[in-house]
């Protein structure tokens with residue numbers, strides 16, 4: 001598999017297959033939302049669009065990163081989200097990096113959103129679809145966020161070599177600037193378990209695919225055949 005690793009600003013044209021990586025914390029949060037029963041996640045272009053969608057659909061759950069904000073129901077924290085029942089609900093998510101990265105590749109024919117919690121399912125989906133050229137979007141810090149790059153490199157390796165050990169990739173993510181800032185309370189809207197939850201390898205069995213639906217970018221869980229199903 002030919003893998004390219006690009007920051008959001010480096011995306012010149014729509015790739016055919018994109019894996020958008022945000023370990024801390026957008027796509028760890030998204031995976032937890034599905035685990036808590038969410039039906040779908042609408043990736044909003046801006047806080048204003050998220051609030052407008054919420055105003056049109058009062059039953060939707062709006063979340064954004066940073067501290068709690070007026071009009072939003074919750075924040076971009078897996079530790080906080082895991083105790084909210086989202087059964088059948090639609091979530092609207094707006095974050096600084098992850099949701100922006102997914103919207104930047106909305107014209108791609110396949111867009112997967114990933115973190116370590118769905119790494120193996122994502123890699124297996126790439127394998128089963130025999131994707132030979134994949135663009136990994138490293139969403140944090142202008143493409144330099146090591147937690148995202150490490151996860152992207154791990155998924156790329158797993159997509160071609162099933163026997164890759166995750167330890168060194170998880171170690172890099174644990175030593176990243178984002179992990180340190182979340183642990184020190186520099187970032188806001190944080191639960192003390194957030195870093196550990198973002199580093200849980202393969203916590204969930206599903207991948208997550210985003211696609212345009214009536215001009216909105218919608219993320220949904222995507223079942224992946226397990227090794228024993230093949």
Ligand SMILES: O=C(O)[C@H](CS(=O)(=O)O)OP(=O)(O)O
Pocket residue numbers: 022024025026027065066076095096097098099140187188
């Ligand atoms: O919520 C997050 O972790 C970040 C925003 S910040 O760096 O904490 O301000 O957003 P994300 O898009 O999930 O990287």
Ligand SMILES: [Mg+2]
Pocket residue numbers: 022023024025026097098139140178
């Ligand atoms: Mg991030």
